[in-house]
Amino acid sequence: MSEYVKWDIYDQGYGMITLHRPERRNALSLDMIEEFHRLLWEARDLDLKALVITGAGTQAFCAGGDLNDFHAGLSSQEAFSALYPMKEALYELSRFPVPTIALLNGHARGGGCELATACDFRYAAEASTIGFVQGELGISPGWGGGALLYQRIHPLKAYEMLVQSRIYDTEEAIQTGWLQGTIREETIAEDIDDILQPFLSKNIDQVKHFKQQYVKQQIPISLSADMDDEVRRCSNLWGNDQHKEALKGYKKS
Numbered sequence: 001m002s003e004y005v006k007w008d009i010y011d012q013g014y015g016m017i018t019l020h021r022p023e024r025r026n027a028l029s030l031d032m033i034e035e036f037h038r039l040l041w042e043a044r045d046l047d048l049k050a051l052v053i054t055g056a057g058t059q060a061f062c063a064g065g066d067l068n069d070f071h072a073g074l075s076s077q078e079a080f081s082a083l084y085p086m087k088e089a090l091y092e093l094s095r096f097p098v099p100t101i102a103l104l105n106g107h108a109r110g111g112g113c114e115l116a117t118a119c120d121f122r123y124a125a126e127a128s129t130i131g132f133v134q135g136e137l138g139i140s141p142g143w144g145g146g147a148l149l150y151q152r153i154h155p156l157k158a159y160e161m162l163v164q165s166r167i168y169d170t171e172e173a174i175q176t177g178w179l180q181g182t183i184r185e186e187t188i189a190e191d192i193d194d195i196l197q198p199f200l201s202k203n204i205d206q207v208k209h210f211k212q213q214y215v216k217q218q219i220p221i222s223l224s225a226d227m228d229d230e231v232r233r234c235s236n237l238w239g240n241d242q243h244k245e246a247l248k249g250y251k252k253s
């Protein structure tokens with residue numbers, strides 16, 4: 001169990017998972033990942049019309065993996081074992097039976113971008129920035145989010161986001177096709193209603209049909225193997241000097 005992952009269900013017909021560790025910018029520990037996956041499994045059996053993933057606080061949606069758990073001292077095999085559970089969770093999330101929406105309440109970095117990419121749609125607070133920064137850390141995405149990115153936006157744009165590993169503001173992220181729109185902090189409740197209204201106004205069989213049709217086209221079962229390969233490649237990069245140097249500056253809590 002983890003106290004840092006919250007589950008809420010709303011009468012309007014949607015569920016919400018909130019990463020609730022703002023003091024560490026909602027970075028995902030191994031315990032949080034286990035709880036996140038458990039909640040996903042339970043939510044699959046509920047009569048939901050949509051699932052929202054968000055973070056607590058106003059600073060960050062998710063800062064990726066908790067660098068205390070995902071530290072540079074892991075061997076390649078240990079890194080694979082640590083990374084793999086979130087790949088499985090993101091694969092499940094990408095095939096969730098109803099529309100999934102990532103509400104970025106702030107910055108997303110590394111695995112936080114992978115988590116958002118596993119959702120069908122992404123909306124961000126206007127001041128948010130987004131960065132697949134793994135390339136700057138001497139590694140590559142380790143949760144399968146890179147493979148998912150190629151399914152969400154134009155392949156060349158996906159390749160550019162991953163290999164450049166730079167930070168995007170919301171306007172740039174919209175131009176890539178990754179971000180669907182922005183939400184205003186002062187009217188976030190109204191914005192959420194506007195975003196979810198197209199799903200909540202339909203019957204559950206309709207939204208499930210629309211999602212099944214999308215998954216059949218864009219999230220094939222074969223994607224899981226591509227995501228496995230990504231975890232393996234990240235694990236093989238884990239022990240390099242650049243990664244060790246990049247994480248050296250990181251303070252353990």
Ligand SMILES: CC[C@H](C(=O)O)C(=O)SCCNC(=O)CCNC(=O)[C@H](O)C(C)(C)COP(=O)(O)OP(=O)(O)OC[C@H]1O[C@@H](n2cnc3c(N)ncnc32)[C@H](O)[C@@H]1OP(=O)(O)O
Pocket residue numbers: 023024025027059060062063064065066067068070107109110111112114133134140141142143251253
């Ligand atoms: C595991 C692999 C995985 C993958 O690629 O598959 C990854 O995600 S690799 C990890 C990639 N993530 C990062 O490198 C992000 C690091 N964090 C940041 O860039 C910033 O924290 C940011 C932009 C998210 C927010 O910046 P802000 O200035 O608002 O906050 P601080 O940097 O001062 O951080 C506050 C507080 O949170 C702790 N923190 C932040 N990120 C992480 C993290 N990933 N793991 C653990 N803890 C994190 C930071 O140490 C500060 O703690 P404090 O005790 O207050 O110093």
